[in-house]
Amino acid sequence: MSREGPDVSEIRRGRVHADQVRHRLPWLHLAYRREFLKLAGQACAEPVAPARDDRYGIVLNVQRGTDMRFECHVDSNPLTGLLFCTDHQAGGELVIAHDAAAADVPSVERNCSIIRPHAGHVIYFDAREHPHYARPLTVSGIRIVAVMNFYTESCPESTRPRELNRHLYGDA
Numbered sequence: 001m002s003r004e005g006p007d008v009s010e011i012r013r014g015r016v017h018a019d020q021v022r023h024r025l026p027w028l029h030l031a032y033r034r035e036f037l038k039l040a041g042q043a044c045a046e047p048v049a050p051a052r053d054d055r056y057g058i059v060l061n062v063q064r065g066t067d068m069r070f071e072c073h074v075d076s077n078p079l080t081g082l083l084f085c086t087d088h089q090a091g092g093e094l095v096i097a098h099d100a101a102a103a104d105v106p107s108v109e110r111n112c113s114i115i116r117p118h119a120g121h122v123i124y125f126d127a128r129e130h131p132h133y134a135r136p137l138t139v140s141g142i143r144i145v146a147v148m149n150f151y152t153e154s155c156p157e158s159t160r161p162r163e164l165n166r167h168l169y170g171d172a
C-alpha cells in the first residue's frame, strides 16, 4: 500500500518481473524456493512458505541513473527477503520508518533506520507496519535488488489484497 504524499505524481523505477526471472534466471527462481526459503525460516518464528503465484514470488527492482527511486509503501506479506545485488558509493539506501503512521517520504526520513546496500547481503523483515522506500542513487549507476515475498500460516498468501494484483497485473 502506497505511503506517498499527495504532491507526488510520478516515481520512475525499473523491474524484472517474476516470469522473466523464472525464464532468464532459473537459478535465482530456484534459490528463492530453496536456500532463501531456508534462511527465511530462520528469521521467522513461524513456518514460512514461498508464494505459489509466480507473478510476485521473486522480482528484481532496478534503479538506473539518479532520478529513479522506489515508492514509499507498507508490505502486505508478513516476511520480505531482500538480496542486494549491487554496491554503491552513495545513495540507494533502504529507509525504514519507525513510525507506523508515516504517510510520506519526509515523515519516514524524520525517524528511520537506514540500510546501505552491499552486494551479496540478504536481509529479512516484516514491513507491514513500517513504511519504507529506496532513495535515489546520488552517483549515476545501477542498483539491483532481488525482492522475495514469503508467507506464514497466520498471514497466508490468500490474504494478499486482490486490488494489488489488479493494480499490477490487471487481474479480475
Ligand SMILES: [Fe+2]
Pocket: 073, 074, 075, 080, 127, 132
Ligand atoms: Fe516493501
